[in-house]
Amino acid sequence: MTDVLEKARATIAAHDLAAKDAAVLLMVSGGSDSTALAYLGAALREAGDVGPVAMLHVNHQLRGEDADGDERFVQGLADLLHIPLFICSIDIAAEAERTHENVEAVARRERYLAANEALRSMCQHEGCPLSEARIFTAHTADDRIENFYMRSIVGTGPGGFRSMRYRNGPVVRPLLDVTRDELRAYLAAREAAGEPCACDADGQLWREDATNAHTDRFRAYVRHKVVPPCKEWNEALPEVLVRSMNLIADEDDMLEVMAAELVERDTEWVAEDDTFGIDRSEGFRLRPAFGAARRPLQRRAVRELLQAMLGPDARVETASVEAVLDGFADGKPRGGYVTNIQHDLAVSANKQGVLVEPMAYFRARRKKK
Numbered sequence: 001m002t003d004v005l006e007k008a009r010a011t012i013a014a015h016d017l018a019a020k021d022a023a024v025l026l027m028v029s030g031g032s033d034s035t036a037l038a039y040l041g042a043a044l045r046e047a048g049d050v051g052p053v054a055m056l057h058v059n060h061q062l063r064g065e066d067a068d069g070d071e072r073f074v075q076g077l078a079d080l081l082h083i084p085l086f087i088c089s090i091d092i093a094a095e096a097e098r099t100h101e102n103v104e105a106v107a108r109r110e111r112y113l114a115a116n117e118a119l120r121s122m123c124q125h126e127g128c129p130l131s132e133a134r135i136f137t138a139h140t141a142d143d144r145i146e147n148f149y150m151r152s153i154v155g156t157g158p159g160g161f162r163s164m165r166y167r168n169g170p171v172v173r174p175l176l177d178v179t180r181d182e183l184r185a186y187l188a189a190r191e192a193a194g195e196p197c198a199c200d201a202d203g204q205l206w207r208e209d210a211t212n213a214h215t216d217r218f219r220a221y222v223r224h225k226v227v228p229p230c231k232e233w234n235e236a237l238p239e240v241l242v243r244s245m246n247l248i249a250d251e252d253d254m255l256e257v258m259a260a261e262l263v264e265r266d267t268e269w270v271a272e273d274d275t276f277g278i279d280r281s282e283g284f285r286l287r288p289a290f291g292a293a294r295r296p297l298q299r300r301a302v303r304e305l306l307q308a309m310l311g312p313d314a315r316v317e318t319a320s321v322e323a324v325l326d327g328f329a330d331g332k333p334r335g336g337y338v339t340n341i342q343h344d345l346a347v348s349a350n351k352q353g354v355l356v357e358p359m360a361y362f363r364a365r366r367k368k369k
Contacts, residue, residue, distance in 0.1 A: 283345075
């Protein structure tokens with residue numbers, strides 16, 4: 001039990017995930033990983049490693065009575081640990097049908113919307129600064145490895161092979177260096193040591209989601225069909241691959257900083273309002289000097305700019321990034337170059353640089369000429 005707690009502490013310290021007085025919201029589904037996170041969160045609170053702790057459970061209403069059983073289990077766990085609990089119930093299937101989106105994507109979005117709302121409420125109640133507050137998730141080394149192989153199969157950029165970040169805004173993952181087997185052993189050890197443990201109606205220490213075994217789902221396929229043979233070849237796979245992903249992450253962080261410097265130095269947003277800040281939807285210009293940068297940094301910079309222009313949920317197409325960069329030749333803007341990307345964005349080049357803007361703006365300017 002001590003080993004897992006110390007690993008979590010070491011990860012929090014190494015990646016500066018939470019201050020000692022930070023308010024922490026634990027996202028708890030009732031599965032083995034998040035159940036272990038609840039016990040560990042309580043231990044961190046008692047040791048003074050973090051500030052006040054609360055839990056959030058989101059009932060997606062996707063599994064009928066099983067989902068309600070998860071909710072009851074998490075309620076009992078919160079009561080056992082004397083941790084305040086937020087419960088949010090959302091008809092995810094109905095929302096996905098309404099928006100014509102993927103069920104898993106809708107569930108993820110709604111979970112984090114609920115988490116941010118609960119965190120704000122918690123901070124108001126506890127009198128803690130929201131800027132220092134954190135949302136703890138129970139993602140493990142196994143989740144990270146599965147992401148690595150999933151991205152290997154469908155394709156990703158170099159930075160995608162870091163798989164998961166330890167921190168993404170207020171969301172942090174203190175268990176990324178711990179395996180699922182270690183967390184389950186931790187739960188079993190608690191019970192064996194006579195520590196107070198929550199159990200479901202069948203006496204289980206956590207709730208098992210039967211859909212996790214359905215290999216028609218991509219993640220489950222990778223979990224059950226791809227990862228096990230790799231572990232048979234190298235039983236140290238979790239340790240080795242996590243170390244490799246961390247090396248990739250270090251280099252990715254360095255390149256991100258360099259790309260951000262390039263954006264700051266050699267690009268500009270087309271519209272800026274002194275009162276409300278920059279209106280990114282109107283587009284951006286790559287100045288002529290941008291053409292002298294190395295292609296890998298240019299790609300990162302343009303991807304970042306397109307993401308900011310289109311919004312965080314939009315998919316930036318690789319072909320779009322390359323089409324923007326094709327506005328340069330031999331390090332200089334290609335006068336007269338014009339193309340269309342992302343279905344409704346225009347890319348044009350002249351001596352002032354390469355301009356990316358909504359197609360309607362591009363056509364309006366052409367009519368004026």
